[in-house]
Amino acid sequence: MSPILTISGLHKSFGKVEVLKGIDLTMQQGDVVSLIGSSGSGKTTLLRCVNLLEDFEQGSIELAGQSIGYKQDGGQRRRLSEREIARQRAMTGMAFQQFNLFPHMTALRNVMLGLIKTKKMPKDEARAVAEKWLERVGMGQRRDHYPGQLSGGQQ
Amino acid sequence: MNFSLFLTELWNARLSLLSGLGDTILISVASVVLGSILGVFVGLAMTYGAKWLRFIVRLYIDFLRGTPVFVLILACFYILSVVGLDLTAFQAGVLALTLFCSSHVGEIVRGALSAIPQGQTEAAKSIGLTFGQTFVYVLLPQALRQILPTWVNTATEIVKASTLLSIIGVVELLLATQQVISRTYLSLEFYLFAGFVYFLLNFVIEQAGRAVERRISIP
Amino acid sequence: MTFLKTLAVATVMTATAVSAVGSASAQEASKLQEVLDRGYLILGTGSTNPPWHFVDGDNQLKGFDVDMGRLVAKALFGDPNKIEYVQQSGDARIPNLVTDKVDMACQFMTVTAERAQQIEFTIPYYREGVGLLLMANGDYADYDALKAAGDDVTVAVLQNVYAEEMVHSALPDAEVDQYDSVDLMYQALNSGRAEAAATDQSALRWFMVQNPDRYQDAGYAWNPQSYSCGVKPGDQRWLNFVNTVLHEGMTGVEFPFYAESFKTWFGEELETPKIGFPVEYK
Structure with missing residues (x-):
């Protein structure tokens, strides 16, 4: 079985500081992988590269058979279009340390936004999916609350 | 103060004062709407633009904010006509x-x-939102809530600044009032009246x- | 208004530079032909100073300045109403001329040498001066009585840096009270807080026209200044035309038009110009 995620030779620098010095990683479907390291060692940076919140200079990331963020074009390494990148980002899920919920939307609308705009789901269907998942995590009662009205755990 | 004489003259002058008020409102609304649309682009360029664009836009902002509105009005009316762009006083003022x-x-x-x-x-x-979607669904709704109080303040500033258009001959409320005063010699009464109307306008805006602020505030 | 002056001068210089390039065609392209082709005159004037230019109860622009423009429109098109008015502030008179926003400006413009360097003046159509307004039934009959009364007399005048000096050049010993607005100045006279009000002869006449038999003119006027219309410099053909029209208004075939207007705004019947040798060459 071919791996779902393949990272090879990933390099990432912030200015003169090289944070990722050639990371190689392979993951199979169903794997649960923990990254462990001291503070500032680049765990978050690696995740942000996979989600393309950071550009990287060298190496490649392949997710479900797609090259993430860049393509080889006649020997040149070219960044994908903004639209293409947005589509790829939707393939991954990212839980932030600071939640980053949208404060001007209810819990339900927070969940629906991505479904409607990037998965192009019809509104009714998105609502049903979002309600189902909020119900499953025990937030059914609070779906019409704004993030500011939710406790830390609920957020 | 002769109150009944003032009321008589006010009634006589109602049409020209109303037309002046109409012009004041038209000028203010047009300027605030057009200026806000343009301003959003200016703000976007300032925040997300390339370095050279940010530099140009910074110059634009600093130049306009550092120039008295009065001078801006004169410049739009006179300097533009020298370079062949012949705007009417009304258009130049709104610009x-x-x-x-x-x-x-x-x-x-x-x-x-x-x-x-x-x-x-x-x-x-x-x-997976694109930049455009991010702006429209995430950033703008939050920014608007933050902007609103200051923006309302800008709108009232524009209403007050519209009086300066009288200098290039736009008969807005102030000039219309002055025309009535010159005929009736009731300066104190009519200036007070005009002041009251401007206060009323801005009071309504605020x-x-x-009200909008309360409606859209995030719980 | 230094900024406007600078702007006007800068504009004139730019305009001069541009017209120097195209001076060959300047002769044919007179404002006169332009106005005739357009079919109406664009007159720059104010709207807040009766009896010169003001908006009446029917929202119509009226006044002596306006009538001078109507006289020119009549000469151009046989119809004094073929005018588009540009209502301008006093500060805008010269800039609007040099930037071609108006064909001519008639707006109680005092002829001065400084202004004559920026625009061209027509011949004067009125001579302004300061006069003294008295109550018709007041204690003092005329200027001599006021002067004889010395510091018993209080003169109301519109606030102005030169106001005191101006009054004292006619009444050296009089008390001077300055007021912020015309209505307050007239009120001072009405209530007896002042015995006389010193103001422009034209304003004084207009006030007497509006309030017949209540006031009288003390019969002395000083501080002469000429009022002329202005045109953009460099167009002799147009200037000559306007001059001819004004001249014939004051001395020739259009005298009835001028005299009628003069009577309306200043309440004075003019004598018909003497027939025979032209009076202006005497």
């Missing part, structure tokens, strides 16, 4: 107030956008702003 408004709105928008935590953009990106 000047629009530019002035856009520089203020641009600065407000820039401030509001940069006050939104970076995490919001990243969260929007990570669920109350409307507060």
Whole structure:
């Protein structure tokens, strides 16, 4: 079985500081992988590269058979279009340390936004999916609350 | 103060004063609407533009904010006509107030956008929104709430600045009032009256702003 | 208004530079032909100073300045109403001329050498001066009585840096009270706080026209200044035309038009110009 995620030779620098010095990683479907390291060692940076919140200079990331963020074009390494990148980002899920919920939307609308705009789901269907998942995590009662009205755990 | 004489003259002059008030409102609305649209683009360019663009836009903002509105109005009316762009006094005045408004709105928008935590953009990106979608669904709704009080303030400034158009001969409320005074010699009465009308206009704008603010505030 | 002056001068210089390039065609392209082709005159004037230019109860622009424009429109098109008015502030008179926003400006413009360097003046159509307004039934009959009364007399005047000096050049010993607005100045006279009000002869006449038999003119006027219309410099053909029209208004075939207007705004019947040798060459 071919791996779902393949990272090879990933390099990432912030200015003169090289944070990722050639990371190689392979993951199979169903794997649960923990990254462990001291503070500032680049765990978050690696995740942000996979989600393309950071550009990287060298190496490649392949997710479900797609090259993430860049393509080889006649020997040149070219960044994908903004639209293409947005589509790829939707393939991954990212839980932030600071939640980053949208404060001007209810819990339900927070969940629906991505479904409607990037998965192009019809509104009714998105609502049903979002309600189902909020119900499953025990937030059914609070779906019409704004993030500011939710406790830390609920957020 | 001769009150009954004033009321008689006020009634006599009602049409010209109303037409002046109409012009004041038209000028203000046009300038605020056009200036705000332009200002959003200015704010966007300031926040997300390339370095050279930010530099140009910064010059634009600083130049317009550093120039008295009065001078802007004269410049739009006279200097543009020298280079062959012949605007009427009304158009030149609206153009000047629009530019002035856009520089203020641009600065407000820039401030509001940069006050939104970076995490919001990243969260929007990570669920796959494009930049345009991120702006429309995530950033703008939050920025607007932050902008509103200052923006209302800018609108009232524009209403007050519209009086300066009288200098290039636009018969807005102030000039219409002065025309009535010159005929009736009731200067104190009519200036007080005009002042009251301007107060009323701005009072309405501010109350409307507060009402909207309450409606859209995030719990 | 230094900024406007600078702007006007800068504009004139730019305009001069541009017209120097195209001076060959300047002769044919007179404002006169332009106005005739257009079919109406664009007159720059104010709207807040009766009896010169003001908006009446029917929202119509009226006044002596306006009538001078109507006289020119009549000469151009046989119809004094073929005018588009540009209502301008006093500060805008010269800039609007040099930037071609108006064909001519008639707006109680005092002829001065400084202004004559920026625009061209027509011949004067009125001579302004300061006069003294008295109550018709007051204690003092005329200027001599006021002067004889010395410091018993208080003169109301519109606030102005030169106001005191101006009054004292006619009444050296009089007390001077300055007021912020015309209505307050007239009120001072009505209430007896002042015995006389010093103001422009034209304003004084207009006030007497509006309030017949209540006031009288003390019969002395000083501080002469000429009022002329202005045109953009460099167009002799147009200037000559306007001059001819004004001249014939004051001395020739259009005298009835001028005299009628003069009577309306200043309440004074003019004598018909003497027939025979032209009076202006005497």
